[in-house]
Amino acid sequence: MGKDLIQKSLKDSLFTGIIALALFGPIVGLRTVAKNEVLVVEPKWFVVLLIVAFCAVGRFFINIYTYKKEKRRGESSSLGKAISNFLDEKGAQIAIAAIAFSIIFPFMPFADRYWMDIAIMMMTYIMLGWGLNIVIGLAGLLDLGYVAFYAVGAYSYALFAIHFGWSFWICLPIAGLFAGMFGILLGFPVLRLRGDYLAIVTLAFGEMIRILLLNWYELTKGPDGLTGIPRPSFFGLPFKRYPDEGVETFHTFFGLEYDPMQRIIFLYYLILILALITNAFTIKIRRLPVGRAWEALREDEIACKSLGVNPRNTKLTAFAVGAMFGGFAGSFFATRQAFISPESFTFIESAIIVAIVVLGGMGSQTGVVLSTIFLIGLIEVFRDFESYRMVAFGGAMVLIMVFRPRGILAKRKPTITMGKHG
């Protein structure tokens, strides 16, 4: 096997190198530069050579690595396993530590505006991931249009807040309710669909909502977006340097100096609380009959029917509950940005959220957190490289799928246990 393997791998890596050359040669190697007002092609063959060498060598090692483990294909690597076992054993402590860290995070010395913004963004994705985890991870319904509910939540929040002037805490449940209703609306036509077909229809649904928002100008202002969405206030105390006449603000009430960071920190805690509520809710409902029915439906719909489980209601509740949390996250997004437009709710958002759930390990709450940190963090780190960000994103996905084919945390814990001897 040994010699044969190396020979095969070499052949394969040579092939990879050729493909890489064909791809990167034109993309990276040829660059047009304006010289004396004339466009000149400037080749950069050295960079291409580096990339091609990297691909070929990488392919070679991946080959050797995976062939070596052929007998236990499908299982994940030992390193991944060790991490997963560690997380399993110390799960509770790690969760507490992580929550504690996220609570003190805004007061860390390095937590400036930039880090806070990233933290808020990550927390939003974590919340969306947890919401979508109900639909994909538990109920096994591949929903590629989740961003639609995020959009419905954001727009209903914005419209209610702008037109009726209601406060955040009133608009939030309304937005969630609206999103949940849209979840049921989507749920009905797709009840009979599974797998690929379901994915296609949900994808179309996501686009429909976006196009609707784009074209219903009277209501949504179309591509101009909605501006002037009220910022959240701290139980009625606004975060403003120069408040309106007779209105007490957050900093005067607490006798603090005005600092724009106060609002950011408040937003951070807001999304932290919303996300933790989502998490607590999911953990709890998973152990209730409806949660078990979701998972049973993912496992075998026909068996569910034979046991008298109503698949229609079960699916609809999964869609509705998942959508509701998407709606909550959407209202947060609207109030944070104070401006929303259909631009923010494109398919790529859905794709990122699905990637977070799938790469985290379907149904795993901790997995969602880890993959969010990994994926969003990576996108952020590569911010300076602009167009290469998505390459890094794709590369991260490939890495996870190579080392952990069933997601970062694939192990599922039973929702109810008999204990050692009943």
Add this chain to the structure above:
Amino acid sequence: MSNTLLDVQNLTMKFGGLIAIDDLTFSAKKDHITSIIGPNGAGKTTVFNCLTGFYKATAGSMYLNKENNKMDLKKFSDFKVAQKAGVARTFQNIRLFPQMSVLENMMVAQHNKLMVASGFSILGLINSKSYLQKEKEAMEISKYWLDIIGLTNRADDNAGDLPYGDQRKLEIVRAMCIEPHLLCLDEPAAGLNAKESADLNKLLKFIKNDKKTGILLIEHDMSVVMGISDHVVVLNYGKKIFEGTAKETKNSPEVIEAYLGTED
């Protein structure tokens, strides 16, 4: 005829031009194990699919006597047959929830009861005492059945990790968790060894005698059929060709012909 549990009259099922079941009439008694046998493709599983609402029968009637209350099975579509009429079934190719634990499989089978107890999740979310009590009861029921098939110590393992024979038994007791009046078993002995087959016979007799649940059985394994059936219905090409006790069936020339063919 108060003892009749299931009464099937002139049941016909057509798929386009193909007649899968042709004018089938039979009945099953409350304290009986009624077997449906026949060569491959005789329409046995189709009968089950009609009874349990997976197919809509083209013609004929199916009535279930539930505590002297006659229920028309044709009125119920798929899951409602199990939920409302109390007809449970197992499948030819085992359909457990493989990634869920044995105990969870048993709990899902008690879904409807628990769903009501959890106030459609609202009482459950606030940890209401009455729900926790009901959940405990459901666990007791699960444990009771798992004790019977000897799987209590594997209750927390994934159902998909069990040996084949145990999966078969688990599927049967899981179906019993919905407290059915009629239990339809589709080839429960397929792929079992002699000992497992004997265990299965014991389990089915227990369900019949102690749980007073009527059993409708599709089976190829003649040792199971002959050992426990009170009544046998033989199908061939969708038609009933014989009906009688196990002994009568064994000696019936029509049945032998259907299985072994005739001399030309």
